[in-house]
Amino acid sequence: MFKVLVSDPISDLGIQKLVDAEDVTVDKKPGLSEDELVAIIGDYDALLVRSQTRVTARIMDAGKSLKVVGRAGVGVDNIDLEAATQRGIIVINAPDGNTITTCEHTFAMMMAVARHIPQAYLKTVGGEWDRKSFLGVELRGKILGVLGMGRIGSEVAKRAKAFGMEIWGYDPFLTEERAEKLGIRMSSVDDIVRNADFMTVHTPLTPETRHMISRPQFEVMKKGMRIVNCARGGIIDELALVEAADQGIVAGAAFDVFEVEPPAADHPFLNHPKIIVTPHLGASTVEAQENVAIDVSEQVLNILRDKPFLNAVNMPPIPANVLNKLQPYFGLGEKLGSFVSQLIEGAVEEISVSYAGELAEVDTQPLTRYIVRGVLSHHLGAEQVNVVNSLHLAKGRHVNIVVSNSHAARDFTNSITVVLRSKTATRLVTGTMLTGYGPRIVQIDRFTVDVAPQGNLILVSHNDKPGIIGSVGTLLGDNGVNIAAMQVGRELEGGAAIMVLTVDKGASKELIAKLVELPDLNKAKEINLY
Numbered sequence: 296m297f298k299v300l301v302s303d304p305i306s307d308l309g310i311q312k313l314v315d316a317e318d319v320t321v322d323k324k325p326g327l328s329e330d331e332l333v334a335i336i337g338d339y340d341a342l343l344v345r346s347q348t349r350v351t352a353r354i355m356d357a358g359k360s361l362k363v364v365g366r367a368g369v370g371v372d373n374i375d376l377e378a379a380t381q382r383g384i385i386v387i388n389a390p391d392g393n394t395i396t397t398c399e400h401t402f403a404m405m406m407a408v409a410r411h412i413p414q415a416y417l418k419t420v421g422g423e424w425d426r427k428s429f430l431g432v433e434l435r436g437k438i439l440g441v442l443g444m445g446r447i448g449s450e451v452a453k454r455a456k457a458f459g460m461e462i463w464g465y466d467p468f469l470t471e472e473r474a475e476k477l478g479i480r481m482s483s484v485d486d487i488v489r490n491a492d493f494m495t496v497h498t499p500l501t502p503e504t505r506h507m508i509s510r511p512q513f514e515v516m517k518k519g520m521r522i523v524n525c526a527r528g529g530i531i532d533e534l535a536l537v538e539a540a541d542q543g544i545v546a547g548a549a550f551d552v553f554e555v556e557p558p559a560a561d562h563p564f565l566n567h568p569k570i571i572v573t574p575h576l577g578a579s580t581v582e583a584q585e586n587v588a589i590d591v592s593e594q595v596l597n598i599l600r601d602k603p604f605l606n607a608v609n610m611p612p613i614p615a616n617v618l619n620k621l622q623p624y625f626g627l628g629e630k631l632g633s634f635v636s637q638l639i640e641g642a643v644e645e646i647s648v649s650y651a652g653e654l655a656e657v658d659t660q661p662l663t664r665y666i667v668r669g670v671l672s673h674h675l676g677a678e679q680v681n682v683v684n685s686l687h688l689a690k691g692r693h694v695n696i697v698v699s700n701s702h703a704a705r706d707f708t709n710s711i712t713v714v715l716r717s718k719t720a721t722r723l724v725t726g727t728m729l730t731g732y733g734p735r736i737v738q739i740d741r742f743t744v745d746v747a748p749q750g751n752l753i754l755v756s757h758n759d760k761p762g763i764i765g766s767v768g769t770l771l772g773d774n775g776v777n778i779a780a781m782q783v784g785r786e787l788e789g790g791a792a793i794m795v796l797t798v799d800k801g802a803s804k805e806l807i808a809k810l811v812e813l814p815d816l817n818k819a820k821e822i823n824l825y
């Protein structure tokens with residue numbers, strides 16, 4: 296008999312299938328502390344949570360029989376994925392069940408902010424009949440900028456069309472074909488910020504999306520913008536938003552999520568006349584809670600019964616013989632994917648991986664998953680993409696994956712080449728494991744290099760002229776950026792060349808822009824590999 300513990304309030308109807316299963320007993324114990332969970336988890340095979348329970352390494356250590364943690368929802372920020380993976384505990388989520396509900400909450404927020412509904416309600420119930428202070432705006436005819444065109448963003452776009460809005464969307468994986476199908480304009484963050492009347496964010500919180508709307512964006516923002524965030528706190532810089540609202544740039548904002556939840560009592564959003572808030576209610580409908588509970592219950596049953604399952608967000612076990620051969624390359628593969636995904640412009644349409652040398656002789660599928668993870672996690676967030684779901688996520692985004700093997704490695708015992716193709720560009724990176732030195736990037740596009748794939752890198756393309764290395768070094772030095780290592784690759788003396796600098800701390804966007812102004816320097820790009 297399998298034992299399942301439900302430690303958050305999860306829909307009874309949703310978990311009925313588990314309760315009815317003859318080989319399962321279900322205990323519902325919401326609101327337990329970590330200590331209380333540690334004390335009882337040893338009896339259970341599965342743990343079902345929403346977002347309140349923090350599933351820590353301590354709990355998992357005590358869960359000697361624990362095979363699966365099921366999250367009834369999308370975000371798994373409350374589960375220590377690394378610890379689960381290390382202990383062979385499968386973590387699954389329910390990514391589809393609350394899409395429509397969160398999309399509808401976004402509309403509720405957008406309309407409430409357009410018509411000042413919470414503010415007007417407060418005055419009316421307070422006994423005032425104030426019809427002058429709450430002049431609203433229509434949605435019809437307005438430009439709605441959607442940042443993040445995944446599950447929720449796409450549904451928002453579809454519904455906004457019914458309101459007569461013009462939709463401008465931005466997502467690194469948005470292709471022209473998909474934009475056309477959705478009837479939206481493919482745009483950029485900058486265009487949206489400068490032109491939209493309403494803006495809504497539907498991305499995960501990643502190092503790239505953190506504060507993607509901050510002071511520089513508010514400075515150029517169309518006056519009178521109304522902003523909605525029902526995704527994750529921190530995508531929009533909260534303090535910069537308050538400033539922009541006070542300066543009259545932002546006419547209104549509606550937030551369901553906060554950088555720290557719950558927000559402190561003196562949080563500047565609370566009681567701000569232009570900002571309305573809800574306490575992370577995006578997924579809180581009867582239907583969504585039922586959907587996510589049904590989805591997660593079904594997959595937990597499959598896992599307990601040793602059947603194929605969906606929506607795993609961490610790593611499944613790999614056979615020991617395969618693992619031994621591939622493990623040294625997992626980190627390199629992921630870094631190569633991340634490196635080249637930070638170089639490519641435009642939506643990625645194809646990831647092509649070539650294995651050469653001894654690597655071509657083993658089943659490299661697990662390694663391909665790491666490479667694809669590296670490519671996707673730059674945009675989707677490392678927390679959302681793992682080796683279990685990376686290929687599936689790529690397929691869902693219509694990214695073609697091509698794998699080839701060549702038994703003869705050119706200069707190395709083994710090498711991995713990753714080529715990304717978008718509509719407008721093709722970028723290539725090759726890596727290898729050098730005995731005694733570890734992972735190395737040995738080719739970038741057509742240039743031979745020798746770069747350790749880690750930390751903050753700056754990739755510069757330039758013309759091979761005397762003095763250019765010095766001028767780059769001086770500019771970085773003058774701006775307090777220390778160069779730890781430097782590599783130059785060129786085809787011919789005096790021809791096109793690249794420089795890869797490993798720097799001790801990240802360079803600001805302004806400094807990268809200054810680099811490009813140097814004579815004979817064509818492009819500069821910062822790349823983070825952690």
Ligand SMILES: NC(=O)C1=CN([C@@H]2O[C@H](COP(=O)(O)OP(=O)(O)OC[C@H]3O[C@@H](n4cnc5c(N)ncnc54)[C@H](O)[C@@H]3O)[C@@H](O)[C@H]2O)C=CC1
Pocket residue numbers: 369370390393394397442443444445446447448465466467468497498499500503504507525526527551552575576577578579673674675676679
């Ligand atoms: N308020 C709530 O209760 C809920 C919040 N959420 C949150 O909503 C967000 C969206 O969820 P889904 O649509 O299900 O996720 P999804 O994974 O389907 O879509 C996210 C999209 O963001 C895109 N993206 C990543 N980086 C970007 C960038 N720099 N600029 C523009 N787009 C970028 C990705 O390519 C992807 O298409 C997530 O943060 C999720 O945790 C989800 C459900 C409920």
Ligand SMILES: O=C(O)CCC(=O)C(=O)O
Pocket residue numbers: 345346367368369370371393575577578579
């Ligand atoms: O379970 C909840 O209410 C939170 C939903 C959420 O934010 C998510 O699924 O990512």
